[in-house]
Structures are given as C-alpha cells and as structure tokens.
Amino acid sequence: MEHNVSLITTIAAGFGMALILGFVAERMKIPALVGYLVAGILIGPATPGFVADVQIAAQLSEIGVMLLMFGVGLHFSLNDLLSVKRIALPGAVLQMGVATALGMAMAWYMGWSLGSGLIFGLSLSCASTVVLLKALESRGVLDSMNGKIAVGWLVVEDLACVLVLVLMPPLAGVLGANAADASSSNGLWLTIGKTLLQVSAFIALMLVVGRRVLPWLLWQVARTGSRELFTLSVVATAIGVAYGASALFSVSFALGAFFAGTMMRESELSHRAAQESLPLRDAFSVLFFVSVGMLFDPAILLKQPLQVLGVVAIIMLGKALAAMGLVIALRYPLNTALTVAASLAQIGEFSFILAGLGLSLGLLPPEGVSLVLAGALISIALNSVLFAAVEPLRRWVLKHSDFARRLEQRQDPYAELPMSTERKYLQGQVVLVGYGRVGRRIAHALEARAIPYVVAEQNRELVEDLRRAGKAAVSGNAADPAVLIQAHIAHAAMLVVATHDPLNFRQMVSTARALNPGIEVVLRTHTEDETQLLRNDDIGAVFYREEELANAMTRHVLQRFAPEGVHA
Known part of the structure; x- marks a missing residue:
C-alpha cells in the first residue's frame, strides 16, 4: 500500500x-x-x-x-x-x-x-x-x-x-x-x-x-x-x-x-x-x-x-x-x-x-x-x-566626548536628595539598594520598627513614586560613587544590597567602606558559587536564597520534633 x-x-x-x-x-x-x-x-x-x-x-x-x-x-x-x-x-x-x-x-x-x-x-x-x-x-x-x-x-x-x-x-x-x-x-x-x-x-x-x-x-x-x-x-x-x-x-x-x-x-x-x-x-x-x-x-x-x-x-x-x-x-x-x-x-x-x-x-x-x-x-x-x-x-565615548560626559553628569532632579529631607534620614540610616520585591519587604520591615532608610534605585519612576509618598530616595546606579554619596553613605549604619547585581557588588562595597570604614554590609546572591566567593572575600553578610529557604524549613521541622521546653 x-x-x-x-x-x-x-x-x-x-x-x-x-x-x-x-x-x-x-x-x-x-x-x-x-x-x-x-x-x-x-x-x-x-x-x-x-x-x-x-x-x-x-x-x-x-x-x-x-x-x-x-x-x-x-x-x-x-x-x-x-x-x-x-x-x-x-x-x-x-x-x-x-x-x-x-x-x-x-x-x-x-x-x-x-x-x-x-x-x-x-x-x-x-x-x-x-x-x-x-x-x-x-x-x-x-x-x-x-x-x-x-x-x-x-x-x-x-x-x-x-x-x-x-x-x-x-x-x-x-x-x-x-x-x-x-x-x-x-x-x-x-x-x-x-x-x-x-x-x-x-x-x-x-x-x-x-x-x-x-x-x-x-x-x-x-x-x-x-x-x-x-x-x-x-x-x-x-x-x-x-x-x-x-x-x-x-x-x-x-x-x-x-x-x-x-x-x-x-x-x-x-x-x-x-x-x-x-x-x-x-x-x-x-x-x-x-x-x-x-x-x-x-x-x-x-x-x-x-x-x-x-x-x-x-x-x-x-x-x-x-x-x-x-x-x-x-x-x-x-x-x-x-x-x-x-x-x-x-x-x-x-x-x-x-x-x-x-x-x-x-x-x-x-x-x-x-x-x-x-x-x-x-x-x-x-x-x-x-x-x-x-x-x-x-568607556570610549565618555573618554573622547565632552557631550557624553555632560550627559552622564547632567543634573537630574531625582539624583540627589532634596534639602528638605528630614535629618533622621541622613544619620545612622540604612542605605537600601534596590526597591524590588525583596527591597520592598525590607523597607516595610524597617518602617514597622521606625528605622530610617534611604533607597538607591535605578528606576526613576519608582524613585518619583517614593518621593511622592514622603520617603527618601535617590535615582541612579549604586555602583556610581555619586549615588551612594547622595544617599549619605558616610553617615549610614548599614548598606543593604537587595538587588542582584554581581558585577557591581564589589564596587558598591568598596565605595561604601572608603567613605564609611565601619559600615555593615548585607548582600543577596542567586548562586552558590557566587555566595562562596563573596564570603571568602569577607565582603559582608551574604544571604543565598536557597540556603535561607532550607534553613527556615529546617528550623520549622526541628521545632516540631524538639523535646518539650527545648527550642530548636
């Protein structure tokens, strides 16, 4: 057939x-x-x-x-x-x-x-x-x-x-x-x-x-x-x-x-x-x-x-x-x-x-x-x-063009904190880099405990919304020293990097510690190798999402089976 x-x-x-x-x-x-x-x-x-x-x-x-x-x-x-x-x-x-x-x-x-x-x-x-x-x-x-x-x-x-x-x-x-x-x-x-x-x-x-x-x-x-x-x-x-x-x-x-x-x-x-x-x-x-x-x-x-x-x-x-x-x-x-x-x-x-x-x-x-x-x-x-x-x-354009350098350094109304910002935000505050899902949760927890913070965020729309809500925020990439300076990193108690940006982690931390040697640093990572490298460099407190999830689940399981009167 x-x-x-x-x-x-x-x-x-x-x-x-x-x-x-x-x-x-x-x-x-x-x-x-x-x-x-x-x-x-x-x-x-x-x-x-x-x-x-x-x-x-x-x-x-x-x-x-x-x-x-x-x-x-x-x-x-x-x-x-x-x-x-x-x-x-x-x-x-x-x-x-x-x-x-x-x-x-x-x-x-x-x-x-x-x-x-x-x-x-x-x-x-x-x-x-x-x-x-x-x-x-x-x-x-x-x-x-x-x-x-x-x-x-x-x-x-x-x-x-x-x-x-x-x-x-x-x-x-x-x-x-x-x-x-x-x-x-x-x-x-x-x-x-x-x-x-x-x-x-x-x-x-x-x-x-x-x-x-x-x-x-x-x-x-x-x-x-x-x-x-x-x-x-x-x-x-x-x-x-x-x-x-x-x-x-x-x-x-x-x-x-x-x-x-x-x-x-x-x-x-x-x-x-x-x-x-x-x-x-x-x-x-x-x-x-x-x-x-x-x-x-x-x-x-x-x-x-x-x-x-x-x-x-x-x-x-x-x-x-x-x-x-x-x-x-x-x-x-x-x-x-x-x-x-x-x-x-x-x-x-x-x-x-x-x-x-x-x-x-x-x-x-x-x-x-x-x-x-x-x-x-x-x-x-x-x-x-x-x-x-x-x-x-x-890099080449910035090196050879005055116009390009002016573009990078232009005055942006959201690139610096307004003069009216309350003093509490500029002394002993948390500098929070990134206002995504993780950053937003951290910010809400800080607000609940009345801990002041300044957000450094690349999304100008988010910065604009935060400003309208009466919160301190600056626009720009935190790997740029000018952004951390505007967030008053020199007087901050802690730098929390809630965004995943492994290429710029070290630049952010280096700038922060140059301006504030005693600042505490907290980072989030997405891979085990990245976590280990950062911990080996003693760059700060590093949180790996799978590891934190496993720890939380383990604590819950052990608490269920812990002897009465003993907390796991």
Whole structure:
C-alpha cells in the first residue's frame, strides 16, 4: 500500500537540518535561531536539492505561532510593564514609528504601494523576544534595571504587533490587497468597528470566563497526578482557544493563543504549565523558524545588495538611535541607553509572522519577505557582537566626548536628595539598594520598627513614586560613587544590597567602606558559587536564597520534633 509521507518527510528534514545547523550556530556563538532559518533556506524551493512540502510546513508553522504566542502570554507580567511604563510605552511607540516610517520610505523608493510599505515598515520595527531574553540572560542582566526596561519596551512592541495582526485581515482590501474594497470610507470604518467589536467580545469572554475556567481546569487536571494529562491540558488549551477565537470571533490564532497564556498565568500552576509545555513549544517553534526560512530567496543578496544593506541599517541604526535618543531624553544614563539600543537592534518572530501574513493577504511581495528575512538573519547574527560592544563603547565615548560626559553628569532632579529631607534620614540610616520585591519587604520591615532608610534605585519612576509618598530616595546606579554619596553613605549604619547585581557588588562595597570604614554590609546572591566567593572575600553578610529557604524549613521541622521546653 502506498503511503503519503510528505508530513513525516517535512518534519524529519526540518528537525534534522535545524539540529545540525543550530548546533553549528551555537558553536559559532550565534543564536541557534539563525541556524533554524538557514535550515529552512536549504530545504526550501529557492535552493537546489531536496525540497520540503511548503504547504505542510506552513500549517506546522501556524502551530508554532500559537505555541510561541501562548508562551509570551504565560510570561506576560502587567506589573513588570507598569514598573517601567513611563519609558517603555513612549519609547516603543516612538521607535516603532521611526522604523515603520523608514521602512515605508524605502518601500516608496522601490516603487511599492502604500499598504506594502506599511506592512514592510512594521515588520522591521519589532524586535525578537527570544533573541532579547537570551542575550540579557547570557549576560546576567535580565533582572537588572536595564534588562527590565528592555523587556518592558518589548512587551509594548509585542502588544502593538498583536493589534496589527488583528487589524490586518479585515483591512487588507483598504491597504491595497483588493483596490475595490478601498473605495468607501464608510466600509472602512464599518470593517474597523466590526473587527474591534469581535476582538472586544473575545477579550471580554476571556476576562469574565477564561480567567476563572482555565485556571480551575488546570487545577482539576493537576489533582489527577498525571503529568501526561497536565501537559495535554496545557497544549489543548493553547491550540483550542486559538482555534476557537478564530472560528467564533474571526480573531487571529496569535491573539487567541496569547490570551490563553495570559489567562493561564492567573493560575498558581502557571510556572508548571510553562515548564511542561516548553519542550513541545520549542519543537514547534523550531519548525516555525524553519518554515519561515523556506520563504527566503538567497538570490536577493546578490540581486539587491543595496536594499539588504538599507534594511539592516534601518534595523541596527535607525531603531537603535531612536531608542537611545529617547532614553537619554528621559534622563536615564548612557549605559541604559546603549543597552536598550543594543537590545532592540534586531528583528525576529513577530517580523516573520507579520511578513508571512502580509504575503498571504497579498499585501507584501515575496521580495519583501526575503528582505525582512535577510535583515533578521544579519541583525540576529550581529546582535551578540553589538551587546559585547556596549561597555567598551560607553568607556570610549565618555573618554573622547565632552557631550557624553555632560550627559552622564547632567543634573537630574531625582539624583540627589532634596534639602528638605528630614535629618533622621541622613544619620545612622540604612542605605537600601534596590526597591524590588525583596527591597520592598525590607523597607516595610524597617518602617514597622521606625528605622530610617534611604533607597538607591535605578528606576526613576519608582524613585518619583517614593518621593511622592514622603520617603527618601535617590535615582541612579549604586555602583556610581555619586549615588551612594547622595544617599549619605558616610553617615549610614548599614548598606543593604537587595538587588542582584554581581558585577557591581564589589564596587558598591568598596565605595561604601572608603567613605564609611565601619559600615555593615548585607548582600543577596542567586548562586552558590557566587555566595562562596563573596564570603571568602569577607565582603559582608551574604544571604543565598536557597540556603535561607532550607534553613527556615529546617528550623520549622526541628521545632516540631524538639523535646518539650527545648527550642530548636
């Protein structure tokens, strides 16, 4: 009996080539994502040899999009976004606007329609979540203020892209896919209104029903104790909600899966859901990148080298400079501006989704998809180099530019304590570095015991909120001596570093002890090796979170079994 094995052949070829080239990319210190895209190019119709089934690959990529967006929803934190909203929201909007305008200008130069230019520009405006998180994590700055700003910025971009994905299909005719549909302005507003009404109905259903039903369902399945059923429930929810959103509300698979993830996050089991679905999500994400690579025509590198360079310039210069300019305008330091600029100087999965949808709707020519893919491949490959250059570039600029030095030393109203600060805050106080989850708890405990403290925090928004609440706080990186001086470290009783910043621990402690030799130092760490090194250096009281948790649990257990009258 003859079997149709095109599905198996496509999956086998996609996974096999992705494994080989992803491994090669990682060994070359390039994100594996580049290897997956090249794998798609090699098994695609634009290169000689074996050609995988493009239609099957496209359907597999749809599952990859669903699971990718489900993962984004699972990790979406409104609180994290709100903590940096004053820089992330205007920053993302401005940077996307600049990149889109540059892309439209380039499309106009190439003779494309307005709609094609808009989709092309939007595809160049959104950075890759996968690449960004990997870059920040590998450098240990994901939990730093710079990392939070970059991630918050990208969350706003992702939300904007989700909105674009929602509006693209109903507006395809207006944008040029079918000129006959663009004649009536009444038809345009009717289409927009109908689409927004459908999306609003879906979101309302998810907020009213989904946020209660999905976590409840997850808990019921977890009670069975079956890991297989739990994993199945997570995947079924992601794909089922995405399909239901499309079938019932004409909402994109991407938006449906994203909201399934955000509602699942309401469950206490959300971390386990993310962990259990990760292998399948990673597998189909690989197939998504492979299928995107199959759309790429390498000949464009030879046929249109200037256009490719133009795309790369928009991604790596236009976006980066726009982001850096806004961060500096909002009085953040040069290091933050350079880190955010490097974070956004690449494009990835949302660009592929937008370009692919634009192609399927007839809004973007195949040449446009190839240019987007070329820009993605080059920008992702160079992004790690750009990140590595941030600190050397900052030092070089500060050494050779008076303007840059003035930027670093500019007068910031939140960089110094006001003259009206009560004297009790400036004598025998605790200098608390960081006001995150840990720092906030320490601050509340100090307040409960009427112990004065001064917060040193990089997030200017938090400092502004603390000042409004009548609390002493200064803005800046505590590794900078000027910040600790403004916190009056010379007269402090204790320095408490509640933020995880291993690269700057020693600088903070060195500055504090130079100005106040008798000061007591308390630090928090995240790894056992880091804890041991700091303790060996006798840098202060070092608290390692797993160790403290184990000690607390041990005390509780021993207290339960201690003889009567004896305290463990």
